[in-house]
Amino acid sequence: MDGLILQILNGLDKGSAYALIALGLTLIFGTLGVVNFAHGALFMIGAFCAVTISKILNISYEVIDPNQTDFLGNPLKVKTPYVESWFGPEMGASIIDWSVPLAILLTIPVMMLIGLIMERGLIKHFYNREHADQILVTFGLAIVLQEIIKYYFGANPIQTPPPEALQGVANVGAAIGMDLPYPIWRIVYFCFSLGIIGAVFAFLQFTTFGMVVRAGMADRETVGLLGINIDRRFTIMFAIAAAVAGLAGVMYAPINPPNYHMGMDFLVLSFVVVVVGGMGSLPGAVLAGFMLGILESFASTTWATTTLPGINQIIIYLVAIIVLLTRPRGLMGRKGVMEE
């Protein structure tokens, strides 16, 4: 029973990342009609925002310690972060310790800016082209972005730990008398994802801007005829979708150390999530994200892999096939989306 609940928690955690990426993909597809294969790269850039902030906060000055030697036998250059000398050792260490949450402040404007540049500089030129062209150009862009990151940060994963206060495990089953140790940061990530998903839905549901966007998603032409600059709003939605992917990435950095390829690892699965949820359906993307996350988690258990070897690698695609055979528009897909 304990193992079952732990796998559900793992699934919810994985599903959080899938749901956030799929949410952004669906926002872009629903508004601009573009299949954005660079969305995984945006997730990866978000994670590297955390790495960047951590590196910035760790910029140090060197003092030569004659009592210690480096690997070549020369006097050791001891590094002290400027932050520690400016704010004192304790305060400085605390600031560095909280670098990942602090990175959120940087991630939002940076990702929105990257989203705007991507949309205005490249993707808008492909609005009236075939989906295949859009996929090729955005996939190419994803490769360029990941190679840039690899050039500056290297190919190895970079450890980006959470604040010390949020490390370790919490017993999530204490209230029901069970022993269910679960990493605190993963609980934070799940709650954070729910918060972001809620904020995006609230933004679309309860603001005038969101109402216009929803109207534009339903009938772009009519909204345009009413004198509303729907293109500008859709561009902003692209930037918001980029920020959502970035936020998913920045908070994911302590879960698995970021590397330049992490976006690609999530991209394909997130597309499956979008298709299973229903192209253009925001609630569908979220539902499918959590559902497939949990299924993938269960398929990786020893029992499942022993019973059906390899099931952990195909479960998501298997479910996608079954869903598409029974519900061709996905779980919550609407008629007319991506249909002639």
Add this chain to the structure above:
Amino acid sequence: MSKSNFTRRGVLKTGAVAGAGLALPTIFTAQSGHAFTNDPTGGTVTLGFNVPQTGAYADEGADELRAYKLAVEHLNGEGDGGMLNTFTSKELQGNGILGKKVEYVTGDTQTKSDAARASAKSMIEKDGAVMITGGSSSGVAIAVQGLCQEAGVIFMAGLTHSNDTTGKDRKANGFRHFFNGYMSGAALAPVLKNIYGDDRKAYHLTADYTWGWTQQESIAAATEALGWETVNNVLTPLASTDFSSYIAPVLNSGADVLVLNHYGGNMVNSLTNAVQFGLREKVVNGKDFEIVVPLYSRLMAKGAGANVKGIHGSTNWHWSLQDEGSKAFVKSFGTKYGFPPSQAAHTCYVQTLLYADAVTRAGSFAPCAVVEALEGFEFDGLGNGKTLYRAEDHQCFKDVLVVRGKENPTSEFDLLEVVEVTPAAQVTYAPDHAMFGGADASLGECNNGA
């Protein structure tokens, strides 16, 4: 009435096409006037460095390439000579190999067998490489070794730790300096027993490919022989990024040791996940829960950060060793690049020197002459103490290092500390050992290619 379809022009065309077709695969056929593939006739000789320049092991590949460039410098008489000064064989004089200046070409394995074979083939066929070396994966090493055997060039393996490379997939033209899974188990198990006791239950997570399988088999056999029980072995896909689903079952498995048969990004993520789930704080069966990473590298330890502290594993070489060879190599490499070399860099540098030395002793670049010179060759001064290149399987036998993640590192490079230097005799096995293909395993005949 019969009508012939043959015309003079047709026959000429067919003949020309057939002739061109037969002449194309030159690497597998005779080169007129040469006794072996890519016989260097001018004043230079070309070596092919086939390393991962893209993909997950690109950083390791970059370090290998740095080491190769340093080796070429030293062979050509530039720089401080590095380990040429400490190598017990004194054949190399810094005037290239057999008087020919050493040049090199590079290929990108991408850590994919097909890409690695394609780049090796290109270096042999187009660039005239007489020897191929490098790589950071056993799958790649085995694939490229097979190609070199067919092409008739020498393959000096880079970082490859699977038993199969010099086991069931051994080849006459292939040589491995790096240690293997069996040696890791033989070195590590006694140390683990001393530290953690002989009544332990181990749970293995294993990368699902040749290296993972053979390492798991080796570690399980070595620890079981000392009294440990293996409660489970779960194969994880190589493409896995999040191991939480695999870690969670460990909590309720009754195991008190987790063995991570993972390397590179897999190891960094699985160890990070294991620490996140609080395994290191757990007490199971009245004992502290422990994690073991049988194959360590400094580059991986850097990726795993503070999570490696106190965790045991094994390694082929470490920059902190104080023998003259290691010190000379660290000084050369560190002065040139500003940081100490990795174990991948060390094995690649050493392999280049060993090849050059074998050619010099043989007096020929002919692969079969080089094979003869390397087989049974004993040497010292290259950082691992006395070493033997065993004739039966072309595997180097030398001391193995058991290391532990350092609790209080003094620099970003100071991540591992050597716990024990396991003598070569303790990690030596029979050439027909069951884990290495048994009695059926054979090197085959060496191939000169021409």
